[in-house]
Amino acid sequence: MKFTVAIDGPAAAGKGTISRAVAERFGLAHLDTGALYRAVGMKSETEGLEPIAAAKALCPEDLERDDLRTMEAGQAASIVAAIPEVRAALVAFQRDFAVREGGAVLDGRDIGTVICPQAEVKLFVTASPEVRAHRRWLELGGDEADVLEQVRERDARDMGRADSPLRPAVDALVIDTSELSIEEAVARAADQIEARR
Ligand code: C5P
Numbered sequence: 113m114k115f116t117v118a119i120d121g122p123a124a125a126g127k128g129t130i131s132r133a134v135a136e137r138f139g140l141a142h143l144d145t146g147a148l149y150r151a152v153g154m155k156s157e158t159e160g161l162e163p164i165a166a167a168k169a170l171c172p173e174d175l176e177r178d179d180l181r182t183m184e185a186g187q188a189a190s191i192v193a194a195i196p197e198v199r200a201a202l203v204a205f206q207r208d209f210a211v212r213e214g215g216a217v218l219d220g221r222d223i224g225t226v227i228c229p230q231a232e233v234k235l236f237v238t239a240s241p242e243v244r245a246h247r248r249w250l251e252l253g254g255d256e257a258d259v260l261e262q263v264r265e266r267d268a269r270d271m272g273r274a275d276s277p278l279r280p281a282v283d284a285l286v287i288d289t290s291e292l293s294i295e296e297a298v299a300r301a302a303d304q305i306e307a308r309r
């Protein structure tokens with residue numbers, strides 16, 4: 113059976129953690145679509161390629177780079193992600209992943225709205241900018257005020273772009289993780305999946 117779970121939301125809201133946990137629990141494949149944009153951003157920066165060329169030339173090894181989780185990669189990703197041709201170059205891979213047998217969990221910014229509008233379950237995972245910046249800071253260190261500024265900057269860019277802006281699908285369930293433990297957030301997501309399987 114093909115079963116698709118679309119999980120969208122801003123940076124550091126808990127999408128990745130929830131996605132990995134429910135994918136494992138329900139035996140679904142998982143695709144972190146942010147990694148595609150991070151890889152395009154870093155490939156473009158380090159190889160001196162135009163972002164569109166980098167997106168078209170993206171290969172599996174690019175997704176194995178060690179620097180993809182850095183703040184720099186996140187910012188680079190959100191800059192290239194505003195370019196329509198970059199997004200277009202990544203659509204087929206994401207949709208093919210979603211229809212593979214057994215079903216899949218995809219997390220990103222536009223999964224429920226653009227990539228998989230027919231997904232059986234759509235979740236929008238969010239949290240206050242302060243909580244998200246604090247989590248990122250615990251993970252990566254640095255200056256917490258700078259991290260908050262970068263989180264806000266990335267939110268504004270992701271929500272403000274013309275092509276596939278970050279917003280909840282009309283039929284998405286919103287999960288605010290600001291005051292939830294990881295276990296509570298995962299349980300809410302799992303309940304939704306259980307109810308629709
Ligand atoms: O989720 P993550 O923080 O790894 O995403 C990095 C950036 O990639 C986001 O800030 C966003 O600009 C872009 N992105 C996107 N669409 C997706 C996934 C990520 O535009 N489906």
